[in-house]
Amino acid sequence: MPEGPTAHKLTSKEQKRNRILQTAIEVFADKGYFTARMTDVAHAAHVADGTLYLYFDGKEDLLMTIFDQTLSQFIERLEHEMRSLDDPVDKLRVMVRLHLETLGRNRSLAHVLQIETRHTRKFMSQLTRGKFGKYLGLVRTIIEEGQATGRFKSSISAGLATNVVFGAVDEIIMSWLLAEDPSDLLRYLDPLMDVLIEGLAPCETTPQIEVD
Amino acid sequence: MPEGPTAHKLTSKEQKRNRILQTAIEVFADKGYFTARMTDVAHAAHVADGTLYLYFDGKEDLLMTIFDQTLSQFIERLEHEMRSLDDPVDKLRVMVRLHLETLGRNRSLAHVLQIETRHTRKFMSQLTRGKFGKYLGLVRTIIEEGQATGRFKSSISAGLATNVVFGAVDEIIMSWLLAEDPSDLLRYLDPLMDVLIEGLAPCETTPQIEVD
Amino acid sequence: MPEGPTAHKLTSKEQKRNRILQTAIEVFADKGYFTARMTDVAHAAHVADGTLYLYFDGKEDLLMTIFDQTLSQFIERLEHEMRSLDDPVDKLRVMVRLHLETLGRNRSLAHVLQIETRHTRKFMSQLTRGKFGKYLGLVRTIIEEGQATGRFKSSISAGLATNVVFGAVDEIIMSWLLAEDPSDLLRYLDPLMDVLIEGLAPCETTPQIEVD
Amino acid sequence: MPEGPTAHKLTSKEQKRNRILQTAIEVFADKGYFTARMTDVAHAAHVADGTLYLYFDGKEDLLMTIFDQTLSQFIERLEHEMRSLDDPVDKLRVMVRLHLETLGRNRSLAHVLQIETRHTRKFMSQLTRGKFGKYLGLVRTIIEEGQATGRFKSSISAGLATNVVFGAVDEIIMSWLLAEDPSDLLRYLDPLMDVLIEGLAPCETTPQIEVD
DNA sequence: GATGAATGAGTCTTCATTCAT
DNA sequence: AATGAATGAAGACTCATTCAT
Numbered sequence: 001m002p003e004g005p006t007a008h009k010l011t012s013k014e015q016k017r018n019r020i021l022q023t024a025i026e027v028f029a030d031k032g033y034f035t036a037r038m039t040d041v042a043h044a045a046h047v048a049d050g051t052l053y054l055y056f057d058g059k060e061d062l063l064m065t066i067f068d069q070t071l072s073q074f075i076e077r078l079e080h081e082m083r084s085l086d087d088p089v090d091k092l093r094v095m096v097r098l099h100l101e102t103l104g105r106n107r108s109l110a111h112v113l114q115i116e117t118r119h120t121r122k123f124m125s126q127l128t129r130g131k132f133g134k135y136l137g138l139v140r141t142i143i144e145e146g147q148a149t150g151r152f153k154s155s156i157s158a159g160l161a162t163n164v165v166f167g168a169v170d171e172i173i174m175s176w177l178l179a180e181d182p183s184d185l186l187r188y189l190d191p192l193m194d195v196l197i198e199g200l201a202p203c204e205t206t207p208q209i210e211v212d
Numbered sequence: 213m214p215e216g217p218t219a220h221k222l223t224s225k226e227q228k229r230n231r232i233l234q235t236a237i238e239v240f241a242d243k244g245y246f247t248a249r250m251t252d253v254a255h256a257a258h259v260a261d262g263t264l265y266l267y268f269d270g271k272e273d274l275l276m277t278i279f280d281q282t283l284s285q286f287i288e289r290l291e292h293e294m295r296s297l298d299d300p301v302d303k304l305r306v307m308v309r310l311h312l313e314t315l316g317r318n319r320s321l322a323h324v325l326q327i328e329t330r331h332t333r334k335f336m337s338q339l340t341r342g343k344f345g346k347y348l349g350l351v352r353t354i355i356e357e358g359q360a361t362g363r364f365k366s367s368i369s370a371g372l373a374t375n376v377v378f379g380a381v382d383e384i385i386m387s388w389l390l391a392e393d394p395s396d397l398l399r400y401l402d403p404l405m406d407v408l409i410e411g412l413a414p415c416e417t418t419p420q421i422e423v424d
Numbered sequence: 425m426p427e428g429p430t431a432h433k434l435t436s437k438e439q440k441r442n443r444i445l446q447t448a449i450e451v452f453a454d455k456g457y458f459t460a461r462m463t464d465v466a467h468a469a470h471v472a473d474g475t476l477y478l479y480f481d482g483k484e485d486l487l488m489t490i491f492d493q494t495l496s497q498f499i500e501r502l503e504h505e506m507r508s509l510d511d512p513v514d515k516l517r518v519m520v521r522l523h524l525e526t527l528g529r530n531r532s533l534a535h536v537l538q539i540e541t542r543h544t545r546k547f548m549s550q551l552t553r554g555k556f557g558k559y560l561g562l563v564r565t566i567i568e569e570g571q572a573t574g575r576f577k578s579s580i581s582a583g584l585a586t587n588v589v590f591g592a593v594d595e596i597i598m599s600w601l602l603a604e605d606p607s608d609l610l611r612y613l614d615p616l617m618d619v620l621i622e623g624l625a626p627c628e629t630t631p632q633i634e635v636d
Numbered sequence: 637m638p639e640g641p642t643a644h645k646l647t648s649k650e651q652k653r654n655r656i657l658q659t660a661i662e663v664f665a666d667k668g669y670f671t672a673r674m675t676d677v678a679h680a681a682h683v684a685d686g687t688l689y690l691y692f693d694g695k696e697d698l699l700m701t702i703f704d705q706t707l708s709q710f711i712e713r714l715e716h717e718m719r720s721l722d723d724p725v726d727k728l729r730v731m732v733r734l735h736l737e738t739l740g741r742n743r744s745l746a747h748v749l750q751i752e753t754r755h756t757r758k759f760m761s762q763l764t765r766g767k768f769g770k771y772l773g774l775v776r777t778i779i780e781e782g783q784a785t786g787r788f789k790s791s792i793s794a795g796l797a798t799n800v801v802f803g804a805v806d807e808i809i810m811s812w813l814l815a816e817d818p819s820d821l822l823r824y825l826d827p828l829m830d831v832l833i834e835g836l837a838p839c840e841t842t843p844q845i846e847v848d
Numbered sequence: 849g850a851t852g853a854a855t856g857a858g859t860c861t862t863c864a865t866t867c868a869t
Numbered sequence: 870a871a872t873g874a875a876t877g878a879a880g881a882c883t884c885a886t887t888c889a890t
Contacts (some may be wrong), residue, residue: 001288013870032331032334032335034246036865037862037864038863038864038865039863039864045214047871047872048871048872048873049864049865049872049873049874050865050867050871050872050873050874051870051871051872051873052865053413053864053865053866053872054870056259058864058865059864059865077870082866113333115328115330115331115334116387118309118327118330119327121386121390122244122323122327122389122390123244123247134423139271151226154404155403155406156404156406156407157403159387160384160400160403160404160407161407162386163380163383163384163386164376164383164384164404164407164408165384166383167379167380167381167382167383167384168375168376168379168380169379170379170382170383171375171378171380171382171383172372172375172376172379174330174333174375174379175371175375177334178333178334184298188372191367191369191372192368192372192376193369194367194368195372195373195376195411195412196376196411198410198411198412198413198415199407199408199410199412200410201410203410225853228853249879249880249881250880250881250882251880251881258857259854259855260854260855261855261856261857261881261885262854262880262883263853263854263855263857265881265882265883266853266854266881270881270882271880271881271882349885369866434820437849448660456758456759458670461883461884461885462884462885462886463884463885466852471850472850472851472852472853473851473852473853473885473886474850474851474853474886474887474888475849475850475851475852476886477885477886477887478849478850482885482886483886485886494698511784535758537711538754539754539755539758542750542751542754542810543668543751545810545814546668546747546751546813546814547668547671579827579830579833580827580828580830581827583811584808584824584827584828584831585831587804587807587808587810587811588800588807588808588828588831588832590807591803591804591805591806591807591808591810591857592799592800592803592804592807593803594678594803594806595799595800595802595803595806595807595809596796596799596800596803598754598757598799598803599795599799601758602757602758612796615791615796616792616795616796616800618763618792619792619796619797619800619836620800620835621833622835622836622837622839623832623834623835623836624831624834625834627834649874652874673858673859674859674860674861675859675861679868683875683876684875684876684877685860685876685877685878686861686862686863686876686877686878687859687874687875687876687877688861688863688877689860689861690874690875694860694861695859695860695861
């Protein structure tokens with residue numbers, strides 16, 4: 001009965017912790033982090049108010065854990081899936097697909113991440129910003145690889161390209177969240193990649209600038 | 213120094229209102245809307261707490277006014293500048309330039325808009341979402357024009373293209389805000405437009421898909 | 425140009441003071457003393473907020489003046505009208521008539537007096553309670569006179585009888601105030617006096633009806 | 637010592653609620669509803685400010701509960717005691733006795749009811765006015781019964797008679813409250829009833845209502 | 849005298865957190 | 870471990886009063 005920290009059977013304690021966390025995601029998504037009350041989370045999770053503090057250090061820890069855990073898992077999976085790939089274009093595609101997939105699968109999580117991410121990015125200390133920065137760093141690395149190998153144009157800075165890529169994905173998700181239509185987020189993958197690849201493509205072959 | 217089309221002699225009352233509003237922008241930018249206290253705004257504006265309520269209906273009104281006023285002026289100016297232009301590419305460039313310019317000029321305003329915009333987009337009903345939606349609608353219209361005239365590819369939906377454009381601009385600003393380097397935001401205009409134009413360009417001439 | 429304190433031509437200042445006072449009566453009647461704001465009074469009187477303080481010492485003074493002035497005038501008039509009367513029954517009748525008349529003529533005044541009187545009776549210092557006590561003292565005196573001359577029964581204390589008389593009048597006014605029907609308050613004079621006189625009349629042995 | 641018809645073992649929660657309520661009665665009695673602060677109530681009840689809100693919806697709810705609960709219990713008890721009586725005079729006597737008894741037993745309650753009742757009667761819509769109106773309706777019913785059976789004169793309206801009865805009782809309590817002498821309120825029962833009965837009695841000489 | 853913008857002390861209420869059971 | 874009643878610090882907002890114009 002393997003019960004180590006990476007064991008697949010979750011202890012009942014871990015299960016409860018996860019249940020609370022998922023509930024918090026839903027409540028935060030519904031009301032917004034600041035507006036939501038700890039009592040709301042406790043009620044929704046069918047536990048007493050005090051119980052939350054047996055599993056988390058407080059409201060902020062709840063939010064931070066959501067960020068941290070989600071990003072950690074995401075990055076871990078991302079690195080795993082990219083390991084077998086060489087082409088930066090392929091890597092970028094995997095990255096975008098995983099991003100859309102992860103949030104497309106859990107709309108509440110997407111809400112929390114999209115809405116509260118900016119507060120967090122700006123105000124929270126390094127932990128989460130670090131995790132988030134790590135993700136952006138991965139995007140940037142791919143871009144730089146692409147630029148080094150000639151798959152992406154070098155006329156723009158890698159940082160800018162990173163912003164374009166991340167911003168585009170981010171806004172597509174935002175738009176998807178605000179729409180009533182809960183259509184599959186992945187349907188945007190191909191056309192989005194099309195635009196991004198074209199936008200980042202080196203331009204020698206195509207003298208596109210002579211737009212009269 | 214010719215002032216804008218709406219230049220007036222501001223009454224002393226209007227001046228004070230504007231001073232409070234600008235102070236609120238700075239305080240909200242510094243602490244975040246939810247964390248900032250009305251007392252902070254009052255202190256920073258060198259007025260008594262109660263005075264705030266002579267000019268605004270409350271904390272929320274303060275935030276909403278920031279959004280509403282900024283977006284209104286922005287849209288007005290945007291429509292004014294675009295009136296003389298025909299080419300969708302030119303229009304898009306003006307739009308992006310104005311966006312970068314407006315926020316690049318007032319870093320605190322940029323903070324508030326970037327950080328609090330999402331709460332607002334999601335939770336506030338029509339007023340701001342309406343104004344914001346109007347801006348996004350303008351972007352979309354330009355895209356559609358470009359698609360109709362063959363300047364932009366029609367293989368992707370106008371909505372998606374809108375998201376890519378807005379998301380890219382938005383994230384560049386976000387990145388600029390979080391950087392210590394307060395370099396000129398407008399320096400990103402040309403390379404950004406380069407990527408966007410390429411990304412949205414119709415693809416007939418360039419068989420770009422054969423990425424083996 | 426006689427301008428002494430008892431002059432009949434009111435100075436413009438006195439007129440304004442009275443106008444404010446009457447307005448305050450109406451506002452207090454409408455909203456209740458505690459709920460009404462000084463600003464409400466000022467607006468209704470078409471003067472600036474600060475102007476109120478040129479004529480009165482503050483909110484409480486406004487209320488106290490309403491009580492004091494009304495009661496003073498009432499008592500003065502009462503004493504004047506009673507001067508020519510001998511029979512305690514007649515005096516009582518005049519007293520009740522004057523009470524109903526005074527409040528029946530100014531419904532707002534009646535509201536304020538009825539509603540706020542108790543707070544005032546209990547909490548305010550001697551001035552008003554004194555004035556009010558003086559009125560009750562007059563009622564009591566009449567009762568005692570009546571008891572001394574055999575017109576009223578002596579089997580109950582004068583204090584109790586005073587309470588019965590005042591309480592009856594008071595509640596009739598209260599009931600009149602809360603009714604939608606603004607019928608003439610004086611219509612209750614005769615039947616009320618009938619009950620009171622019978623109730624206070626000396627008992628068995630005395631065929632009390634042959635009042636000359 | 638048999639308790640009332642509604643005697644229960646009170647839960648500790650109900651006990652605390654009652655303790656807070658009784659404390660509120662005392663504080664409101666002492667300072668007046670508008671002047672009293674919630675903090676005063678909390679301190680006096682030896683609980684934290686926030687605790688008040690675990691048992692009541694707010695300040696107004698506290699006052700309303702005082703009214704509602706007191707009147708409900710009073711009316712219930714009144715109806716219970718009157719059930720075995722036939723003679724309107726007896727009923728009236730029970731009613732007056734119960735009224736004097738109830739308030740005579742809890743001077744603070746009497747204060748609150750006497751002082752704040754009028755604000756409430758005028759401003760609060762149905763709840764309290766309804767309960768209060770029900771009590772007045774009971775008085776009126778007794779009067780009407782008495783008039784129908786010839787025990788009371790029919791020359792005055794039942795409404796007027798109700799006012800006289802209620803007003804007299806009410807004012808006696810008021811007078812008792814303002815006196816330093818905390819003598820037994822019930823001592824006034826007999827002489828008061830004497831006056832009321834006489835005042836309401838049909839005139840002997842004129843058997844105007846030949847009710848069988 | 850009149851104004852009304854400004855003041856800031858005061859109050860109700862909320863809610864994250866604690867701890868006795 | 871779990872509970873949930875209790876806590877009390879904190880904050881948005883009000884409004885009687887003042888005073889510079």
